[in-house]
Amino acid sequence: MDSTNTSGMVEQFIENKKKIDQIMQETAEQEGKIMSAFRAVTNKIVSGSTSSLPRRRRSYINRDHVDANDRLMKYYFNDTPRYNDTKFERRFRMCRHLFLRIAEDLELEYPYFQQKYDARGYLGFSTFQKCTLSLHILACVNTTDINDEYLKMAEKTTRDTLENFCITKI
Structure with missing residues (x-):
């Protein structure tokens, strides 16, 4: 292998590594947003404030x-x-x-x-x-x-x- 070919491969590797790092960072940011939204919904459910409407009881039909x-x-x-x-x-x-x-x-x-x-x-x-x-x-x-x-x-x-x-x- 000649040094020109090796240096080209190294440059390609570094470029690919940068792209992967950028994708990983974007993915982590998206996961953070999703987890934040998930926590907000979970907190609403736990606190019982999912809706301003009064909660209706299920109707029961006696089917015997x-x-x-x-x-x-x-x-x-x-x-x-x-x-x-x-x-x-x-x-x-x-x-x-x-x-x-x-x-x-x-x-x-x-x-x-x-x-x-x-x-x-x-x-x-x-x-x-x-x-x-x-x-x-x-x-x-x-x-x-x-x-x-x-x-x-x-x-x-x-x-x-x-x-x-x-x-x-x-």
């Missing part, structure tokens, strides 16, 4: 999902269900034994599918309700709002349940 669960159990899962195995298979597109196995596996493996008490102290949706909902939507290609009438489940809860069902590994 406990009664819906009792009805589901009486119709399909009790010792002497109202509907026989043929009707069950037509409605759920699978045999009762397979459905029970799926529901049991979900309940054992995934906390979301375990029946728990909600923040108000009321019993939440049962494993059978959540599993019925998910399989029914997937098998029959129903919309999420139809379950408000049948299983007494709100549309958001229906979407959450279906999402959790789809990410499980049965």
Whole structure:
């Protein structure tokens, strides 16, 4: 290598290093601005002054999902269900034994599918309700709002349940 070629490479290296340093400085400035904005928003949220409007409480609709669960159990899962195995298979597109196995596996493996008490102290949706909902939507290609009438489940809860069902590994 000759010295002219080496000195040219050194000059190119120094020039590139300056460009990189300049980019790094600009990036650090942008990160500083972003962090400053983030801190300001966080402080507003913590202090509770995100809006000058009064905070509205969520409305609660009593859907009586406990009664819906009792009805589901009486119709399909009790010792002497109202509907026989043929009707069950037509409605759920699978045999009762397979459905029970799926529901049991979900309940054992995934906390979301375990029946728990909600923040108000009321019993939440049962494993059978959540599993019925998910399989029914997937098998029959129903919309999420139809379950408000049948299983007494709100549309958001229906979407959450279906999402959790789809990410499980049965």
